[in-house]
Amino acid sequence: MKVLYAASEALPFIASGGLADVAGSLPGAIRKRLVGCRVVLPLYEQIPQELRDTMTFVTSISVPVSWRRQYCGIFEARHNGVIYYLLDNQYYFKRQGLYGHFDDAERFAFFSRAVLEMLPAIDFWPDIIHANDWQTALIPIYYTLFYGQQEAYQNIRTVYTIHNIGYQGQYGMEILGDVFGIPDDRRDLVEHGGLINLMKGGIETADRVTTVSGTYAREILDPWFAHGLDSILREREWKLSGILNGIDTVGYDPATDPNVFKNYTAETVQAGKAANKAALQERLCLPKKKNVPLIGMVTRLASHKGLDLVKAVFERLMTEEDAQVVILGSGEWAYENFFREMQEKYPDKFCYCCGFVPELARKIYASADIFLMPSQSEPCGLAQMVACRYGTVPIVRRTGGLADSIRDCGDGEGFGFVFDTYNADDMYYAITRALGAYANQDHWPILVDRCMATDFTWGRSANEYIRLYRSLGK
Numbered sequence: 001m002k003v004l005y006a007a008s009e010a011l012p013f014i015a016s017g018g019l020a021d022v023a024g025s026l027p028g029a030i031r032k033r034l035v036g037c038r039v040v041l042p043l044y045e046q047i048p049q050e051l052r053d054t055m056t057f058v059t060s061i062s063v064p065v066s067w068r069r070q071y072c073g074i075f076e077a078r079h080n081g082v083i084y085y086l087l088d089n090q091y092y093f094k095r096q097g098l099y100g101h102f103d104d105a106e107r108f109a110f111f112s113r114a115v116l117e118m119l120p121a122i123d124f125w126p127d128i129i130h131a132n133d134w135q136t137a138l139i140p141i142y143y144t145l146f147y148g149q150q151e152a153y154q155n156i157r158t159v160y161t162i163h164n165i166g167y168q169g170q171y172g173m174e175i176l177g178d179v180f181g182i183p184d185d186r187r188d189l190v191e192h193g194g195l196i197n198l199m200k201g202g203i204e205t206a207d208r209v210t211t212v213s214g215t216y217a218r219e220i221l222d223p224w225f226a227h228g229l230d231s232i233l234r235e236r237e238w239k240l241s242g243i244l245n246g247i248d249t250v251g252y253d254p255a256t257d258p259n260v261f262k263n264y265t266a267e268t269v270q271a272g273k274a275a276n277k278a279a280l281q282e283r284l285c286l287p288k289k290k291n292v293p294l295i296g297m298v299t300r301l302a303s304h305k306g307l308d309l310v311k312a313v314f315e316r317l318m319t320e321e322d323a324q325v326v327i328l329g330s331g332e333w334a335y336e337n338f339f340r341e342m343q344e345k346y347p348d349k350f351c352y353c354c355g356f357v358p359e360l361a362r363k364i365y366a367s368a369d370i371f372l373m374p375s376q377s378e379p380c381g382l383a384q385m386v387a388c389r390y391g392t393v394p395i396v397r398r399t400g401g402l403a404d405s406i407r408d409c410g411d412g413e414g415f416g417f418v419f420d421t422y423n424a425d426d427m428y429y430a431i432t433r434a435l436g437a438y439a440n441q442d443h444w445p446i447l448v449d450r451c452m453a454t455d456f457t458w459g460r461s462a463n464e465y466i467r468l469y470r471s472l473g474k
Contacts, residue, residue, distance in 0.1 A: 006130065007041050012024060014044050022245055027039050033466055041086060043093055058121070061114070061121050063110060063114045065109055072089055087114050099135075105180070159210060159469070162212075165229060193228060211242050215403045254272065264366075273369070286348065293434075296328075297329065297373070298328045306375045313424050313431075339352035370435075375399060379400050380400060393437075
């Protein structure tokens with residue numbers, strides 16, 4: 001079996017979010033199970049030169065984009081045994097930033113069409129093309145419209161994964177033909193609510209639709225979570241499933257991570273975390289207090305990440321509890337401004353680091369005792385798994401992938417603290433439970449050991465994807 005995994009970003013080449021982690025890890029895990037899996041992504045300007053130097057030019061093709069044709073250079077690279085194809089067009093991709101440009105619709109229409117057009121040029125005919133999020137939703141759409149009846153393409157099946165249903169690729173109907181090249185008599189494939197909705201089209205045309213956790217697959221059938229696509233998904237529930245993501249446990253390994261202050265293993269975690277904690281406190285100008293629990297957050301500052309709950313109880317946490325807090329992230333101005341004010345008010349207990357600094361994120365994972373992730377919605381989430389990998393006990397809300405990955409320690413076997421309702425008092429109670437558990441230093445190491453022993457590798461997920469792929473065989 002052969003799979004072509006199409007994504008708008010993938011590690012190690014380019015990343016802006018969790019999709020890059022998945023596209024950089026899942027294909028390798030699939031390949032280890034003797035299923036051929038290759039990856040295709042755009043050749044962005046921001047891909048580092050040292051990675052460009054590893055690429056070889058394969059060929060160039062001409063790609064139809066509605067009424068126009070555009071050059072596409074095909075480059076090949078190998079990473080961890082996986083073949084990557086990077087598709088070049090300087091007009092579309094030689095610019096700063098992956099997304100947010102005025103012509104994103106045309107940029108990813110080109111990329112999606114190029115993925116299908118390149119197959120004869122590279123002489124790779126996959127059994128499955130696996131598309132991801134709105135940027136590649138046009139692949140199953142174009143396959144249905146233009147390629148499925150061609151003899152060479154007939155045996156290809158398509159899988160479409162929703163990583164976050166909040167980003168759907170919505171555009172005005174006036175560009176249906178001029179940009180996307182979709183005939184007016186097939187507008188039904190993408191029309192939703194009077195707009196072009198690329199995610200709707202991907203759901204409509206793909207042979208199977210997946211999302212990144214079982215709980216999220218059930219949640220997006222509900223209007224509260226589905227951002228208007230619940231009726232579309234309910235009609236096609238038969239082809240929807242959820243497969244929980246994993247993490248790259250080689251890249252996220254406290255024993256070898258070059259970004260942490262001091263490396264450690266499960267056997268040396270207590271001493272290792274103590275050394276990292278002291279070093280982080282020094283770097284962030286917090287008092288060095290060995291026995292005061294350090295709560296960490298690494299997050300985008302957006303409302304669905306639960307920041308309004310954090311705001312609601314923050315001063316209570318600062319004044320009533322003996323704890324330090326570190327937050328790394330950027331996003332909505334109101335949250336950034338609030339946390340700056342709190343840092344000025346409580347400099348001995350709180351540090352806010354604006355932006356996203358990957359090496360500092362790793363240091364927080366390794367140094368914190370507790371990791372807070374109170375999301376309103378979370379399709380999968382990787383941070384809670386990374387925290388566990390580094391022996392940092394998570395506090396999460398029971399939603400999406402958080403519900404599927406973190407087990408409350410109240411049952412005597414779990415390794416985290418879970419609250420159910422999206423309520424500041426419920427979150428605060430979970431925090432106080434965690435702080436109370438931390439105070440019992442005879443039992444706290446047991447939770448840390450359970451976190452580090454939990455299997456978040458890609459193996460289980462890869463097996464589930466392979467079963468899904470094989471179910472589509474003819």
